[in-house]
Amino acid sequence: MVWLNMNAKVVVGHRYREVRSTLAGEDHALLPKSHFMCDASGSCTGDGAPSSSCVFVVRRDQDIYIQTLRKLFNESHGIFMGLQRSEEELAGKSRKAQLVQVSKNYRSVIRACMEDMHQAAVSTQDPALQGQYSTQVSILSAMELIWNLCEILFVESATAGPLLLRLLDWVRLHVCDVDSMVREVLSSESPSKHKLFWNVVDVFVLQGRMDEARHLLSKEASANPTSMNMYKILDDLMKKMPVPSLSNTQTLTELELKWQHWHEECQRYLQDGTFASNPHMESICKILLGDEDAILEKKELMTTWYHFLVTRLLYSHPTVKPLELRFYAQSSMDLFLGGESSPEPLDMILMAAFEFEMHQVIKECSFGSNMREFLLLEYASGLFSHHSLWQLGVDYFDHCPEYGRVYLELHIERIPLSTEQKALKVLRICEQRQMHEQVRSICKIMAMKALRNNRLGSALSWSIRAKDAAFATLISDRFLKDYSERGCFSDLDLIDNLGPSMLLSDRLTFLACKTGTDFPSLKLILSHWGIAPLQTLSLRQQQPLASLMQTLKLTQNSSRVCCPFRKALLSPSFMHQIANPQGGLPWARFGWERFFVGSEGSAKAQQPLMPRCGHPVAGKYREFHRLYGEKRFPEAARLLLTLMTAHIAPCSFWMTLLTDALPLLEQKEVIFSAEQTYELMRCLEDLTAGNPDKRKFQEDDIETTKVEMLRLALARNLARVIVKEGTVEGS
């Protein structure tokens, strides 16, 4: 089940139900309230039929995939990050203003998105899409409606007076069903003649848009000079209506007093029948008086119970306090719905807001101590399932102090690394947050991928990024394997230019390099003892074999030798080419010109070559390398021989030691004396003869070649030493 991606779960048909429930269960534990959407691609022939092999793509948070909403996610992320930044700086007074501004920014993003979605719905031809867009528009508009109310009540927490003004704005902004009617009437040639004229006036009055209502009425008045007086009185009443002010110039008591006075005046006019001759005007007067029945008569014009609530408050309780809202809200809803229909979810949410239940919800939320964190986690998890929006989720997780990190770790590992650039982005996120485990795993995945695709250079750069020595070693093995298979390095450009990065690998890395002539050379970089100050050892063009053998020796001696390379070097054909420099193959022209080895002291240099298993011979052997490195060849030769003849070294190690002797045998000057050479020959014969499984030994081409090369070298040395010793004695 591990391979199942959290983003797109692929479940095979006949097990679908079972698997799905497991997943759902799993997800519930981690992410409550997750909804699974199911896209069935192909028809499932029968549930439970073993032959059915449909594949379902199960996705959560379908909404995330709607194109238009991406703008919403991205923009709101920007607002969120801005808020988090400023949160640290701001405190006290300016904070509230700031928060209101942030809230408004969020709303304007929602609105913009809603408009885009609306445009999309209008312009599309596909009815299914149209339906989808329309649904989104209504969801967004409900969101904005709720948000705006919450902004008034919770963010701004408007006090009595301004509260009503805010609520009026809210209603004006959101009850837009009547807007088209208003437009129609206003744009007609003579509005007062329009059949909906009075409806529009009512709408204005119900929404407290007094100036607009008066403007319309004045038109009607000029058309009816007979009832001029009546209009004038109504106009005067509407003009005089006291409204709360946003500034602190008047106290609530003052307002209440004025309002009481005005209310009584309206009452008087209604009672003395001033408007009796015009039912429209009379009903307006009743509305001004806050007559519930009169207002309810205009139900169609208000369309919603919360409009009714606000109108009712405007004309009967203009100084309503936030905490009194709940009583009016409940009764308004009951009155408005009148038992005919039951409240919808949106109504319930708004009601909860009016009742200030949100606070309660947040405080007593069962999702642990932190509602904010829970919501952020939930939201960010949703974003993470999207192929492009996941980056936004990261920042949200960052601001969840409790579980953010854990969520991020879980999610980030599930991001499909489709391109290197994406992998780099994920990697950067992990590196910035010191998520070492994830860094390693991402690099490993990418390096493996590159290796599978035969992109050794890329693989190497990924393992370098992860500082993964073992993997770098694995890759260098691949280089060498290619080398042994094809006889040439495949990625010269890379090998040529490996910097200290190769120090990562604790193994010897052999690098071929073009020297600019026809003589490619083997560049030997002994890994962790500093190749930085490269030193060119003496050219040994005359003795390619010896040079080769030195190389060989070095590989041999390392306890962690790159086997493919050794194999390549020891393959008979290679040997043959080395031995016959005139051969036609380019190989034959190999001059082992340069060896790059550390310029630091040889003792240090030899360290990685030691068998690291705490071998008893190690100390002595190390001494040998030191002597060799210091070019104290005779001493080195003596020590080497002692190691074998005194049985300090186990037999199993003799072959290595004998191979070590090879470069000494191939030196210009004779090092081993005749007697020592005999000793060496004896050791070699002991070794080959003493091997119980001779056949296996024979079959091993490399071993055989090596033995033969040793014999050849020993014989040549013997010949030289006999001549030399004879000459010296003779002279």
Add this chain to the structure above:
Amino acid sequence: MDMQFLDQERIVVASSTGTVTVFRHHQNNQTLSADHRWEKAHYHVDQDTACGGAACTGVVCNNPEIVTVGEDGRINLFRADQKDAVRTIDNADSSTLHAVTFLRTTEILTVNSIGQLKIWDLRQQRNEPSQMFSLAGDRVPLHCVDRHPNQQHIVATGGQDGMLSIWDIRQGTMPVSLLNAHEAEMWEVHFHPSDPDHLFTCSEDGSLWHWDTSTNVSEKPSFLHQGGRSTAYLSHSTINQSVVSAWLSSDPTKDRMEITNLIPNQTLSVNSLDVLGPCLVYGTDAEAIYVNRHLFA
């Protein structure tokens, strides 16, 4: 992954699937239509396996020629009017090629993920670079490259560590100067095409820097720079002595440049940028494209 105008009407787009597409922009109705498509121009060894395509990371056009590079280390040379690739250099690079640009009509520059800058001469039949440069020390991957519009030997590259490197391709194999810049990958670098004293870089760290070498600091009173914009002076270490260009200059008294972060509050990566005249365009991970029309205002 990358795109460039081929001519007034055509745009070449490089995709992460390895496909290279030429789109035609219909100006009258503001729509795009695919003109030509090279499927899987970039691919991994087993082209037939499911994951065959390799991301095409960079494209550069010099009408009618189109050069693309990819994660597969391949260089393709296309001609807008020809169905098949004119030339393909398989395994041109053993690591990922991150970007490509024209040096001259027949020569291209590539940068790769092991810190190398290579020059390829397309006239030569050898499948090897004609010149190779590399960063010293750690082979930090290079992500972008641009050439000085007038002085073609000056090349700027940006690396994974946010470092800006200036190279003089006439000499040496190492960068002339290294400038510590962004905190994360530098995704794009561009000289201003008509005013090459100005350079623009953008990065994963969400910043976009304007490098200005035209201002001689000593001539201007310093209070001019103490605005709201975060301005810093860097003195850069150079090796070269002989070149006049401000980018290669080494005179420590003049050797100052004004660096301005053009988008101080951005949090998400700025992935790409381009500059022409007074206009600067950049795209971010917030899935938005920003246009600044008054660059030097």
